């Protein structure tokens with residue numbers, strides 16, 4: 001499991017390898033959770049992120065759209081140096097309303 | 102050792118994306134790279150292999166050939182890798198290499214694959230023929 005509910009917040013644990021192979025599983029899980037539970041905030045936690053490639057950027061962009069559609073905010077937390085670098089290159093910092101910690 | 106070479110061939114399935122980048126990481130160990138250099142190489146290899154799986158073969162499988170070389174120079178090693186598929190090919194390589202350009206709509210792609218390869222490696226060349234396949238060559242210097 002990559003996701004869990006904390007009150008009105010959907011937590012997504014970005015753990016392990018975030019590549020093409022795993023990104024689709026995370027995406028499906030989030031879509032399913034959002035279809036059942038109304039939330040105010042979607043949080044992607046990079047604390048235990050291992051390897052990352054451009055699939056992770058696609059995953060963030062997709063969740064940004066999901067959160068917008070659900071009327072929720074998107075927050076990225078525990079982003080380390082490498083994660084920040086990739087997010088920056090991928091244009092994630094330019095997204096309106098996104099919070100990156 | 103002046104030059105170390107290896108060639109592997111594997112199925113174009115998403116499970117092998119991790120295999121390919123771990124194989125590359127193991128291959129360059131001899132050059133004792135910094136953690137960051139290792140991560141750069143793993144990311145670049147993952148991008149190229151993932152592209153073969155998704156775009157080259159449309160997620161329906163095929164054959165990927167990966168050739169690696171490690172050459173000793175005076176104060177560094179030169180790592181080079183060639184990743185080749187025999188799938189659909191790219192119509193306009195210049196356009197495909199632009200940041201945030203993606204032709205994939207059914208999956209969530211950011212169009213950053215080639216950009217990451219370019220930024221994380223020292224050199225990137227892409228050879229592609231429509232209907233024949235795509236060959237990506239990358240090089241990176243690993244300082245002693």
Ligand SMILES: Nc1ncnc2c1ncn2[C@@H]1O[C@H](COP(=O)(O)OP(=O)(O)OP(=O)(O)O)[C@@H](O)[C@H]1O
Nearest residue numbers: 054152156157197203204210211212213214215235
């Ligand atoms: N091996 C390949 N065979 C056929 N087309 C390719 C191949 N590699 C890349 N392409 C084409 O080039 C485009 C850009 O590739 P790039 O890796 O930069 O972005 P992406 O794969 O679409 O998205 P991302 O890598 O960010 O998930 C792809 O959308 C695809 O159309």
Ligand SMILES: [Mg+2]
Nearest residue numbers: 148152214215
């Ligand atoms: Mg790609």
